[in-house]
Amino acid sequence: MKDKIKSTRKLLAILVLGILICGVFIRENPAIICAQEGPFSIDAQLLSQDFSTFNIQIILSNSGENWDGIARVRIENKYYSLNCAYDTKLSLPQGSTKQFLVKIPKESLDDMGASISISLLDKENNLVASKAFANFFLDGADTLSMGILSDSYTSLTYLDMGGKDLYYGGAELPIKLYELSQDNLVSSLESGLVFLVIDDYNTGILTDAQRKSIQDWIEAGGMLIVGTGERAEEVLSGLNFLGITCSKINVPSEHSDQSQYNYEFEKFSMAELEDVNDQYNINGDIVSFITSHEGGAIQVVPYALSKLVLQDVETYVYDLLVRVNSYTKILYDSGDKFLQNEYVIRRIFRTFGNGGNRLNFDVIRVIVVLYVIFVGPILYLILRFLKKRDFYWIAVPITIFVGIFLVYIAGRGFEVVDTRVYSVTVEELGTSDQEAVTYMHCYDAGHKEWMLQLAEGYEYCGPLWSEHYYDKEEDKYHNHIVKEGERISFGLNPDVGFEDAYFKAGNAERKATGTISFDIKLEGSEKKDVIANEDFVVSGIKGTVTNETDQDFAYFAVIMYDLLFIYNDLPAGETRELDKAAYISSKNYDDVVEDYLHDYMNEVYRDKKKKDTDLIAALGIGVSVANSRQDSDETVVIGVTQDWNKVVDDSCSETSYGCLYSVQ
Missing domain, CATH: 1.20.5 (Single alpha-helices involved in coiled-coils or other helix-helix interfaces)
Incomplete structure (x- = not known):
């Protein structure tokens, strides 16, 4: 036992x-x-952003043996990775240090709280080192800093929500409060505050330099929250740039609308605020004036935040902060909202050619018809001649399988022999600080990964929008960007044949020369069924447009005071009188891009102008880009031309268009 x-x-x-x-x-x-660096040292920094890209500087050092391979950048959060791998091929000799830039289009990233991982892969695609950088696009922040400029700081400490996290740009982070004064205001703003709260404070004592620092901070992405109430005039006295004035202070229960709000605001004094420039939206839930301002946002409430005594204060603070956060450029960019809209881009691009979802399989039809009419009878005659008629019922299934195989080959090869690429390059004339931007719609018949090399001069490329990919393994990706030397290749690892892929690329080597000059004025009348403008009734435009480029424009569009006018045929070197437009804005939509997509393009489909469909679709891309970059008081003229410079320097079937525009 x-x-x-x-x-x-x-x-x-x-x-x-x-x-x-x-x-x-x-x-x-x-x-x-996940964390082993071995003989390698890996570091990354987010450099200042430009108009189109996030710029990541990678620094690699090697203290071991000579090494050749790939540095792979992937963007991911706790639950998923984004769908693209950004590879840079390089050599790291023993004892060397190299640094390089990885540029990611802003459209490719919708999660500012994401982390990045940098992996080193050898020539056999084996992982040799990696390092992750948490909250990379938030500068690695583990808290959200909130500065409070107030004579009643202790009455505002509830704004940290009792230590609870706030969802910000894809990350859940707690709020850390800082008490500000006139002495430390500027230095605190420069140190990277996320929120600035001004309440129960006389801003009239601020210097011009301090006020400008607040404005610059907002434009760079900061969020300003202003509480007013009884001291509204003093609080607003040094903040003229807000465009908010106070006409009256209502004592508790005096304001007729207070009882309609979700919170008990009838208990507090409330200022009657005036939106001088009509730039704010009004949120009824928390009674706030809110607007985007460059990269940041501003929110003004008609009561003093320091006087609030609410039953559910945490819910109120959450609503207050989420509202203003939703108006920052990090999540909400009114100027670029349609350019980044997946539906709009897909809708416009799928009008090109046959489109990946509506291929022209005429060859397949021919094969099926020939098989039905000829194969059966001919097979019977052949077997009869050979005196093998008994084999007919065996031969029929065999020929059916052969026919299916031929249909499969025809469907995959006859229509799309090489990877199909439709490209539209958009370039502003007369400027030197913006690159030419190319948008591409691609598809391939095969199921295997395909890669294409861009032409010289392209500095970045990436997916046109972000997609979540739940497999974080290093060799798993959907879109693939590879940089070797000065050349960039892009591709797709498809899930199915003929899968659509959309990319954006930027070229610093501008191809266009000349300009588009114009002298255009609005034309008004008192007629019925005309377009209504804010100041007067508009029936059209008059003036001239001169094409001073070396490209012929099959169509060109004019955007003026949020109105859209489209004309056809403007050859190089010629001047066009704007007498009869092919299309005049319907004003059924709030934006010219929606107008173009839903009204003008539908009109083209109804009239069945098939030969011009691609040109009109390409012009639509140009209209969306130009509209996203212009101010509402500027006039833009965009022309479209076909047979533009090829974007892809590789074996593929490319159809290219160019959109050139001028602004004044």
Whole structure:
């Protein structure tokens, strides 16, 4: 009995030891995969953003043997990775340090709270080192800083929500409060505050330099929240740039609308605020004036935040902060909202050619018809001649399989022999600070990954919008960008044949020369069924447009005071009188891009102008880009030309268009 107990104990000891050994290995492997740098040193910094891209500077050092391979950048959060791998091929000799830029289009990233991982892969695609950088696009922040400029700081400490997290740009972070004064205001803004709250404070004592610092901070992405109430005039006295004035202070219960709000605002004094420039939206839930301002946002409430006594203060603070956050450029960019709209871009691009979802399989129809009419009878005659008619019912299934195979080959090869690319390059004339931007719609017949090399001069490329990909393994990706030397390649690892892929690329080597000059004025009348403008009734435009480029414009569009006018045929070097437009804005939509997409393009489809469909679709891309970059008081003329410079320097079937525009 004792021997049996001893043997049982030995067996249990062996099992426990085995489990411990397995546990060691299980714990160690992820550390090697996720954080092991070995002889390599990996660092990354987010440089200042430009108009189109996030610029990531990668710094790699090698203290081991000479190494050749790939540095792969992937963007991911806790639950998923984004769908693109950005690879840079390089060599790292022993003892060397190299740094390089990875540029990611802003459209490719919709999660500012995302992390990035940098992995080094050898020539056999084996992982040799990696490092992750949490909250990278938020500068690695682990808290959201909120500065409070107030004579009643202690009454505002509830704004940290009791330490609870706030969802900000894809990350959940707690709020850290800082008490500000006139002395430390500027330095605090420069140190990277996320929120600035001004309440129960006379801003009239601020210097011009301090006021400008607040404006610059907002334009760079900061969020300003202003509480007013009884001291509204003093609070607003130094903040003229807000465009908000106070006409009256209502004592508690005096304001007729207070009882309609979700919170008990009827208990507090409220200022009657005036939106001088008509730039704010009004949120009825928390009674606030809110607007975007360059990269940041402004929110003004008609009551003093320091006087609030609410039953559910945490819910109120959450609503207050989420509202203003939703208006910052990080999440809400009114100027670029249609350019970044997946539906609009897909809708316009799918009008090109046959489109990946409506290919022209005429060859397949021919094969099927020939098979039905000829194959059966001919097969029977052949077998009869050979005196093998008994084999007919065996031969029929074989020929059916052969026919299916031919249909499959025809469908995959006859229509799309090489990867199909439709490209539209948009370039502003007369400027030197903006690159030419190219938008591409691509598809391939095969199921395997395909890659194409861009022409010289392209500095970045990426997916036209962000997609979530739940497999975080290093060799798993959907879109693929590879940079080798000064050349960039892009591609897709498709899930199915003929899968649509959309990319954006930027070229610093501008191709266009000349300009588009114009002298245009609005033409008004008192006629019925005309377009209504804010100041007067507009029936059209008059003036001239001169094409001073070397490109012929099959169509050109004029955007003026949020109105859209489209004309056809403006050859190079010629001047066109704007007498009869092919299309005049319907004003059924709030934006010229929606107008173009839903009204003008539908009109083209109804009239069945098939030969011009591609040109009109290409002009639509140009209209969306130009409209996103212009101010509402500027006039823009955009022309479209076909057979533009090829975007892809590789084996593919490309159809290219160019959109050139001038602004004044």
